[in-house]
């Protein structure tokens with residue numbers, strides 16, 4: 001496990017405090033035997049497994065799409081691929097479960113645990129909607145028992161594709177409906193003709209802060225790696241209560257900003273202006289982020305954040321090979337779906353996110369702003385996490401907010 005040593009730096013290091021919670025100290029002195037289990041309940045273990053899958057997928061995407069904005073809502077991808085895993089032979093299921101990190105769970109009630117987790121993160125106050133479904137071509141003989149099995153377990157019946165233009169409209173209408181019309185035009189073009197199985201995964205997230213921002217929509221500079229700064233709308237607030245820490249190994253300052261209904265945003269802001277955030281990307285694990293949530297220190301900060309509203313879509317299928325699924329992609333052995341040879345053709349994924357300045361609390365009134373500032377005005381990584389389960393809801397790398405589009 002990666003050691004975190006975080007310093008909270010006030011202005012010109014007027015004061016600094018070594019953030020070292022009890023669990024951290026124990027690990028430092030003890031050996032492997034003293035390893036503290038961070039995830040102890042089925043739900044937090046599932047939260048960690050889906051997060052670790054999400055970080056792996058994010059790394060694969062981030063390295064394929066170097067130096068660009070990239071986003072994922074990994075839990076929706078986990079949900080869609082888990083439905084697919086139910087159609088595999090025992091060995092195929094095991095392969096897919098390994099990539100999904102379920103081998104760490106030893107949970108006989110895996111599907112129920114995931115279903116409960118999905119239900120809990122979709123409660124209205126968290127601002128997240130998710131959609132996950134399988135679409136299967138009728139060019140192969142499909143086993144109806146599989147449709148029943150998935151519907152019984154996840155309450156969503158796989159869709160049979162007819163192979164015409166209507167398929168695209170129906171898929172898009174379904175995604176739109178599941179996300180309260182927030183994710184539109186899920187498929188931008190018809191599904192390829194000679195294809196078999198498609199997973200649909202989509203998410204919409206509206207940031208609902210605990211503490212509101214007083215200033216919104218002020219145009220400010222955002223630095224680009226090797227380019228002239230761009231002017232983008234920013235939200236700003238003095239004396240903003242949040243948690244903060246400096247990670248000198250990663251060369252970044254990490255913030256945890258509280259959102260409503262036990263959701264947090266974590267921001268990883270590098271010290272220098274660079275679009276190469278590999279070091280930070282590589283450090284992300286469920287354990288590391290859980291550790292952060294315990295070691296970052298509370299502070300009152302002048303916070304400046306870009307106001308974001310965007311959609312992002314991509315086909316993740318080519319990335320699955322990077323997650324150890326090369327053999328599985330060749331021969332997914334989906335015997336419970338069809339006795340004919342079939343393959344996973346696309347893993348289309350679309351996310352929409354918006355941040356608004358509103359919150360349900362005001363920052364403490366004070367005429368003198370503190371010394372600390374946290375100005376997110378250069379390429380950064382952020383993630384949205386459900387705190388009780390630890391599940392990663394959303395993750396993104398923002399290199400140029402000017403390129404973000406709805």
Ligand SMILES: *[C@@H]1O[C@H](CO)[C@@H](O)[C@H](O)[C@H]1NC(C)=O
Nearest residue numbers: 066067275276277278279280
């Ligand atoms: C990005 O940074 C990492 C480590 O900081 C380095 O190994 C890698 O070569 C860099 N990549 C590029 C494209 O500069």
